[in-house]
Amino acid sequence: MQTNFTPEALENPAMQASEKILRTCVHCGFCTATCPTYLLLGDELDSPRGRIYLIKDMLENNRPATPQVVKHVDRCLSCLSCMTTCPSGVNYMHLVDHARSHIEKTHRRSFSDRVFRGILAAVLPYPNRFRVALLGAAIAKVFTPVLRHLPGIGARIEAMLSLAPRMIGGRSPLERPQIVSSEGPRRARVALLTGCAQPVLNPGINEATVRLLNRMSVEIVIPKDEGCCGALVHHMGHEAESHSFAKKNIAAWISESEGEGLDAIIITASGCGTTIKDYDFMFRNDPEWAEKAAKVSMLAKDITEFLATHELPATTRATNHTVAYHSACSMQHGQQIRDEPKKLLKSVGFNVKDVPEGHICCGSAGTYNILQPEIAGKLRSRKVANIQKIVPEIIATGNLGCMTQIGKGLSDTNDSTPIVHTVELLDWITGGPTPKAIEKAGLKADIAINTLAAE
Amino acid sequence: MGIAFPIPDNAIILRREAIISGLSALIPPESLITSEDERRAFETDALTSYRRMPLAVVLPTTTEEVAAILAFCNENGVKVVPRGAGTSLAGGAIPQEDAIVLGVGKMNKVLDINFGDRTMRVQSGITNLAISAEVAHKGFFYAPDPSSQLACTIAGNIAMNSGGAHCLRYGVTTNNILGVRMVLIDGTVVDIGSDAMDAQGLDLLGLIIGSEGQLGVVTEAIVRILPMAEGARPVLFGFETSEEAGACVAAIIGAGIIPVAMEFMDKPAIEICEAFAHAGYPLDAGALLIIEVEGSDAEMDAMLKKIVTIAKKHGVKTVKESKSATETAAIWKGRKSAFGATGRIADYICMDGTIPTGQLPYVLRRIDEIVKSYGLRVANVFHAGDGNLHPLILYNCNDPEEANKAEEAGNDILKLCVEVGGCLTGEHGVGIEKRDLMRHQFTDIDLGQQMRVRAVFDPKWLLNPAKVFPLDGRISP
Amino acid sequence: MSAPSLFAEQELIDSVHAALKAATPLSIIGSGTKSQIGRPAQSDKTLSTSALTGITLHEPAEMVIAARSGTPLAEVERRLADKKQMLPFEPMDYRPLLGSAGEPTIGGVVAANLSGPRRIMAGACRDSLIGVRLVNGKGELVKSGGRVMKNVTGLDLVKLVCGSWGTLGVLTEVTFKVLPKPQRSATLVLHGLDDANAIAALSAGLGSPFEVSGAAHLPNGVERVSATLLRLEGFDEQITYRLDALKKQLHRFAAADYVEGARSAALWRSVRDATFLVEPRENAVWRISIAPSKAAKIIAEIKKSLTIRHFYDWGGGLIWLSLPATGDAGAAAIRSALFGTGGYATLVRGPADIRAAIDVFEPLSPALRVLTAGIKQSFDPDGLFNPGRMIAGI
Ligand SMILES: Cc1cc2nc3c(=O)[nH]c(=O)nc-3n(C[C@H](O)[C@H](O)[C@H](O)COP(=O)(O)OP(=O)(O)OC[C@H]3O[C@@H](n4cnc5c(N)ncnc54)[C@H](O)[C@@H]3O)c2cc1C
Ligand code: SF4
Numbered sequence A: 001m002q003t004n005f006t007p008e009a010l011e012n013p014a015m016q017a018s019e020k021i022l023r024t025c026v027h028c029g030f031c032t033a034t035c036p037t038y039l040l041l042g043d044e045l046d047s048p049r050g051r052i053y054l055i056k057d058m059l060e061n062n063r064p065a066t067p068q069v070v071k072h073v074d075r076c077l078s079c080l081s082c083m084t085t086c087p088s089g090v091n092y093m094h095l096v097d098h099a100r101s102h103i104e105k106t107h108r109r110s111f112s113d114r115v116f117r118g119i120l121a122a123v124l125p126y127p128n129r130f131r132v133a134l135l136g137a138a139i140a141k142v143f144t145p146v147l148r149h150l151p152g153i154g155a156r157i158e159a160m161l162s163l164a165p166r167m168i169g170g171r172s173p174l175e176r177p178q179i180v181s182s183e184g185p186r187r188a189r190v191a192l193l194t195g196c197a198q199p200v201l202n203p204g205i206n207e208a209t210v211r212l213l214n215r216m217s218v219e220i221v222i223p224k225d226e227g228c229c230g231a232l233v234h235h236m237g238h239e240a241e242s243h244s245f246a247k248k249n250i251a252a253w254i255s256e257s258e259g260e261g262l263d264a265i266i267i268t269a270s271g272c273g274t275t276i277k278d279y280d281f282m283f284r285n286d287p288e289w290a291e292k293a294a295k296v297s298m299l300a301k302d303i304t305e306f307l308a309t310h311e312l313p314a315t316t317r318a319t320n321h322t323v324a325y326h327s328a329c330s331m332q333h334g335q336q337i338r339d340e341p342k343k344l345l346k347s348v349g350f351n352v353k354d355v356p357e358g359h360i361c362c363g364s365a366g367t368y369n370i371l372q373p374e375i376a377g378k379l380r381s382r383k384v385a386n387i388q389k390i391v392p393e394i395i396a397t398g399n400l401g402c403m404t405q406i407g408k409g410l411s412d413t414n415d416s417t418p419i420v421h422t423v424e425l426l427d428w429i430t431g432g433p434t435p436k437a438i439e440k441a442g443l444k445a446d447i448a449i450n451t452l453a454a455e
Numbered sequence B: 001m002g003i004a005f006p007i008p009d010n011a012i013i014l015r016r017e018a019i020i021s022g023l024s025a026l027i028p029p030e031s032l033i034t035s036e037d038e039r040r041a042f043e044t045d046a047l048t049s050y051r052r053m054p055l056a057v058v059l060p061t062t063t064e065e066v067a068a069i070l071a072f073c074n075e076n077g078v079k080v081v082p083r084g085a086g087t088s089l090a091g092g093a094i095p096q097e098d099a100i101v102l103g104v105g106k107m108n109k110v111l112d113i114n115f116g117d118r119t120m121r122v123q124s125g126i127t128n129l130a131i132s133a134e135v136a137h138k139g140f141f142y143a144p145d146p147s148s149q150l151a152c153t154i155a156g157n158i159a160m161n162s163g164g165a166h167c168l169r170y171g172v173t174t175n176n177i178l179g180v181r182m183v184l185i186d187g188t189v190v191d192i193g194s195d196a197m198d199a200q201g202l203d204l205l206g207l208i209i210g211s212e213g214q215l216g217v218v219t220e221a222i223v224r225i226l227p228m229a230e231g232a233r234p235v236l237f238g239f240e241t242s243e244e245a246g247a248c249v250a251a252i253i254g255a256g257i258i259p260v261a262m263e264f265m266d267k268p269a270i271e272i273c274e275a276f277a278h279a280g281y282p283l284d285a286g287a288l289l290i291i292e293v294e295g296s297d298a299e300m301d302a303m304l305k306k307i308v309t310i311a312k313k314h315g316v317k318t319v320k321e322s323k324s325a326t327e328t329a330a331i332w333k334g335r336k337s338a339f340g341a342t343g344r345i346a347d348y349i350c351m352d353g354t355i356p357t358g359q360l361p362y363v364l365r366r367i368d369e370i371v372k373s374y375g376l377r378v379a380n381v382f383h384a385g386d387g388n389l390h391p392l393i394l395y396n397c398n399d400p401e402e403a404n405k406a407e408e409a410g411n412d413i414l415k416l417c418v419e420v421g422g423c424l425t426g427e428h429g430v431g432i433e434k435r436d437l438m439r440h441q442f443t444d445i446d447l448g449q450q451m452r453v454r455a456v457f458d459p460k461w462l463l464n465p466a467k468v469f470p471l472d473g474r475i476s477p
Numbered sequence C: 001m002s003a004p005s006l007f008a009e010q011e012l013i014d015s016v017h018a019a020l021k022a023a024t025p026l027s028i029i030g031s032g033t034k035s036q037i038g039r040p041a042q043s044d045k046t047l048s049t050s051a052l053t054g055i056t057l058h059e060p061a062e063m064v065i066a067a068r069s070g071t072p073l074a075e076v077e078r079r080l081a082d083k084k085q086m087l088p089f090e091p092m093d094y095r096p097l098l099g100s101a102g103e104p105t106i107g108g109v110v111a112a113n114l115s116g117p118r119r120i121m122a123g124a125c126r127d128s129l130i131g132v133r134l135v136n137g138k139g140e141l142v143k144s145g146g147r148v149m150k151n152v153t154g155l156d157l158v159k160l161v162c163g164s165w166g167t168l169g170v171l172t173e174v175t176f177k178v179l180p181k182p183q184r185s186a187t188l189v190l191h192g193l194d195d196a197n198a199i200a201a202l203s204a205g206l207g208s209p210f211e212v213s214g215a216a217h218l219p220n221g222v223e224r225v226s227a228t229l230l231r232l233e234g235f236d237e238q239i240t241y242r243l244d245a246l247k248k249q250l251h252r253f254a255a256a257d258y259v260e261g262a263r264s265a266a267l268w269r270s271v272r273d274a275t276f277l278v279e280p281r282e283n284a285v286w287r288i289s290i291a292p293s294k295a296a297k298i299i300a301e302i303k304k305s306l307t308i309r310h311f312y313d314w315g316g317g318l319i320w321l322s323l324p325a326t327g328d329a330g331a332a333a334i335r336s337a338l339f340g341t342g343g344y345a346t347l348v349r350g351p352a353d354i355r356a357a358i359d360v361f362e363p364l365s366p367a368l369r370v371l372t373a374g375i376k377q378s379f380d381p382d383g384l385f386n387p388g389r390m391i392a393g394i
């Protein structure tokens, strides 16, 4: 597409990168068809091509973001389905990231919006604050009927509360920095990103990961100073904050890598994976950090990506449960990981099925389900209906956000199908305990014959 | 850039506020787009070198809303540019400053499916591929398959009479639509055709299909759906030269074999598409034919044997059959993404002339010469079985001089197509792109007859008026 | 051959100019084999295309043929057959039904959009027609379309003219895309089905992947025991396989046997030309186009008030129906049965007085009538050509 930037504007590296992206877009419109918001709203402005055009116009003229531009960019889920579809290789992710930070710099949001976003940014990335907030939420839930009527933010508060669990467990031992040594001779050494919200909401995922890796003779280190990957604030356009989160992590991992060495940085939330793999782009123009960031991005691996290149432990249980595999957007579009998780699940015996319309987002998308409850709700219902079409016994996915979002949709339709992380299932069948959700649903997998014989 | 737009009607532009307030009484706020930023996103389609800001954009959700909008525009002399998904390569959906854009994107529902009669009724904003997706579970599909089928709407297909790779066997849009519901410019709703095969009276349906949004706004369509073949297998045939490939196509048809698809790519196109789709296209070939056969395994084997024998006589170097559904998907993905994938390496304009297939070798040679004479490069992908060419002229659209050259080269190619007995456009439509070349194909008498028919539907020339017919010498009824 | 025809086109233009000047409406005919269809002529003079003959283009490898409009259909078909090709749409021959004589012309085929049983698979005449030249009512020579298969340049007047029964202009040349003649053709026959089940069987066949190219049902009364026919065409190996596969698929309706060769061809010729309804000669004959799923119900409805003989083609989508030519020849009853179904009825055989009194073609809604009148006006402002043949007053 033709662009119209001034030479001065192009001296700014961010503008330069965006100009290059815009030049590759041929305005063919293919991406509109796989964009969840276009599917729902039928307005090109809520499609990738429309957003690209809005962003182009804003950046070319170096104009402050108008409320209209903000509205349509805010509605974008950053699901990156458009990037999978685009035949021209347009990097929409970098473009919309640039737009979001431009919006934050040039646009003053309404008071309620600022407060709300401020709270999310101040709480979610910090496990301790988040835990306290959830306790508050458990109490506030009681007041939902009142709160939902608050002007401006009522719907968002309601959405947030409805997603918060009624109970939260205790602190997982994995929240502390530590090294978990493997059984037998060490085959690999990896760092595990424990994350921010995930260990609070569902510590079982990382615990399963550690058990499984351990059985595979992989040593796991949880480095000191590791924290939120920065994705949550990054998607809100808070560039400085996200960079400072990122730097903290990079420093922690590089120090491990230069010390005892690291074969991979394991990530169990695909949303975080997408962001960490993009650290190299984030810091490409920062002489101090560029090289380190690139190294980290290279080491970053989704847990299923790592497992796919290593031999899984032998199965100890037999299963042929029908599993609906829900591919998180950050997994299939963000990281282009499609087959690995399904192959792994199949390899231990599950009967894995694809979800119809699997390329469309469930509406979770980080904080999207809180900030845009209406669209998120519609996408959730659509997703749950699609999952239900294949009548699964278990739903597996690789991202906690999706688990929460779809879980809410299931409970809304009185569907008690358990939803678990892929790694929990792999751990279970290869010797780990039954995942909580599976246990609750009363599903069983018999001890495998060969294992019995060995015992 | 050489294509002119009519001079906007200032009186209308000055009345913009009043027009918007009139429209706002007819549709809900989320269906009316007026702010400058938001309108701008509708200023062009897939022919992005031309852009015009519309007065406003309306996105109605029902036929009744469309009728109210058109009646209002007719009364107030406001021009209307209908829009589907805006994937037109001919600039068919590009607005003008004194017009509103009427988009059917929100009208995307399936209304009724009848498997016994093999028909389906849909709202016109549904995408081409969504129609097929809706009936795939029962083994049916909607046949015309433009490469843009993922995104383009049936409304756009009807307006452009779109074709696709599989049209050699299954026909184009006009052969697969049974009826439409259309709103005339005065707001009258007419049903043309039905779920029966023969129409009543004159074949107005045939007239409307391919009329580029100038006769009315289509809001619903009754489409034919067809049973899928038992199996389908695309085969890649690599040749050293385009001539050999072209001769092979003629020989296959001459032998009485009509494969469901025969697609051609030259070397630059092979490289571009392979880099994107990793479909296993032969990178050492000078020309590639993708030939698809359908049927049971035994039937496909028998048919392929015949085709391979012919191809061998024409010097085929590599023959590679798809062995799995994944490979088949990759092969077609590469072909159908050809234009977009070209965008990775350069800007392009895509030509769409059709020629008698016997002229293929000559025309390909001339295209190469023409484009080179402008100092540009070209990649060729096209539907070989029916002679519908798609030369992609590569250029840099930020360089105005090169853009002009590309446009001129394109015009020369289209004139060549007409000279050898072909036509300006095989499936993309005239739009603004080929409007000023129409006199190369038609006499003023031919055009006069077409314009008089057009004016029967839209006497004031309010519907998509800047398209198809040369701006001078327009005729009212 | 070619030179006189060239003059013939000019002569024809001159005749139109002369008629314009004298304000004499013209009846346009090829050889007149179908002149009894439509509302009776309201013109004193006849203009025939019979001097405009000759095939002007046949490129077998490009699958196109063009001929001047007065060329006998038989000549076109023969030329194609020489190259193992055919007109895909299997044009019917009205002579048996109408008892008319002469050689049907290719222009007449186009003007009437004549399409036979293969229409369900290969489309109608209008689907194969890719180019026309015609003289409009202003005496101008207009061309639309061309000789290439894919062409969306400008308004598709080709389609509009096809089936316009000579009301818009005088065709001088027509161009078609053609298909290879199938190597082998065979017909599966199911006996004893009632109308509804037969149509269900035909739908199942047409919904199968075996490319059924003819689907007709001859009820009791037309055949001694009702016969449901499904035709398969293609390569030899293909037909062997498909006959068997289709037979199995339709077994739930009835057991099937099959016929081939001359017998099969003769059967489809009868279906095509509706020869089952030739007798009694004095009866009126209607063609009804309707969605197949509604066809049997419509027939049941019509039978409540009329005594008819009928059979189905196009998988049930075309009903041929014969009944005594008394009163309005059943027009009111048939049209009221069709009301709201999206179906259309055309009286194709009937005495002139009835054809003058009723709507021979399905009457148009007011909006469509306005458009139709406008289009007629745009081609033929003085109302020279076949005035009122399709619709009274247009
Ligand atoms: C990458 C790419 C590949 C393509 N490949 C093919 C191909 O293989 N074959 C092919 O034929 N085309 C192809 N096209 C062209 C384009 O996709 C088709 O012309 C398509 O039919 C346009 O549909 P649309 O919904 O995008 O319509 P738009 O582009 O929005 O509009 C097209 C025309 O339709 C009119 N229109 C839209 N809606 C209505 C309505 N409701 N009523 C009346 N008129 C209306 C518009 O005014 C305009 O004139 C391709 C385009 C791209 C970008
Ligand atoms: S698919 Fe890619 S090239 Fe096409 S409009 Fe979308 S982003 Fe642009």
Ligand code: SF4
Pocket (backbone or CB within 6 Å): A034, A035, A036, A037, A038, A047, A048, A051, A075, A076, A077, A078, A079, A080, A081, A082, A083, A092
């Ligand atoms: S990231 Fe998702 S929501 Fe955003 S534009 Fe792309 S497809 Fe649409």
